[in-house]
Amino acid sequence: MRSVTASGDQDAQDRALLAAHLDGDPRAFDDLVRRHRQRMWALALRTLGEPEEASDAVQDACVSAFRGAGSYRGDARVTTWLHRIVVNACLDRARRKAVRPTVPLPEQPPADPRDRYAERETRLEVERALAALPEEQRLAIALVDLQGLSVEEAATVLGVPGGTVKSRCFRGRARLAVSLSFMREDVTLRNPDDPSAVPPVPPQPQPEGGPT
């Protein structure tokens, strides 16, 4: 998990930068982008899976945030607001260009000299498994497990109830457990994506705002 979400101090600084930008400070928005671009990039890459598309989405998000800074109401952290803009930019790109968000990551990504072989293999395996998740589960895991947002914040970003985010996270993690071979084979057979799986019990009535 990423280092825990930005502290209150960091959010106060973000808010001050946004206010300075709206007051006409020409450097404030650049500073805001500099503080968040790494997280915006990580979220976009894990949402879209394809570096070029992710780069374009981050650029779209920066422009949208610049233009829409006046619409920030202050009821969520600035980082939450930016996450929502990045997610929207990613989904717009995925839909507009008919690029499936589950595009597999490159087979031979550039070697990172800091990676040891085993670590790199593990990382690639996890990233491939993440890329293979259904979009809604991958987004929930990216926001909560990788970006460090709370379930409530992720719910704000995605515009769904907190219970839905929680369910998507658990279902996504369960699929990862299967694809990363952390589960026994006979349980694996119950993977709902597996046509040979044991038929599930009929769906339980879900409470309002429950899992989708």
Place this chain on the structure above:
Amino acid sequence: MSQHLDLDSLADVLAGESEPPHLGQCEACRVALLELRAALGEVTDVLAALPDPELPDGLAERLTAAVERERRALTAGATAATVTPLAARREDRTRWLPLAGGVAAAAVLVLGGVFALTRGSNPTNSTSAARPAGTAIARSSTGTAYAKDGKALASELPALLKGNATGNDLTSAATSQSGAGDQAVPSKSSRTKALADALAPLHATAGLASCLSALTDPSDPGVPLALDYASFEGQPAMVAVLPSATAGKVDVFVVGAGCTKSDAKLLFFTRLAKP
């Protein structure tokens, strides 16, 4: 006994989102649930250890450039709104055309009449970099092969601003500019000639004015400090050095040969210390 719980159902139980009655009757599903609980702990550990992906080369510069373009567009819009009479704003949109035309005409006048034209190896202007903005632009045609690492841009910047950069004279190599045939430029390599031809539209006053209006405030077209006709990562490109919003810096835009008012064809952007 009802059917076994599938993976999603087991996950929902662990999320606290459901309590299916089947679980109380099925030892196998209770075992599976415990195994999944343990496996989810491993998944959480693996996710926690996943490093942040490195920001790709050039993305930071792209973002700065995109924001800068938005800022300039916003400034231009604000300026236009300020100078447009209220009555005109109440009229049909076509009333804006004379104003837009006037701005474009002013840009052409500045580009055609005021630029201090400097040609690569044969500089005719070596005024200081401190020349007032809007009075002269050092225009060079060095043909330099600039790259994403920005080193050549940084090293050439002082000479570009002073107007004494040296290199291939692309302007005279361009058949479309010189009006001469291929035989007129036998000393130029085919690559230099190809660069010059590709960039010919940006040598022309109207083409240059159109391109610069994508990068600058069109109400103040005399802003650029220096231009260089060159290449970037193997593509024909023009370097435009503009004043920066950051004190002590200049904004360096590298645009492709197809740069126009509607699309700058931005290839690279960097903000460098003003020499």
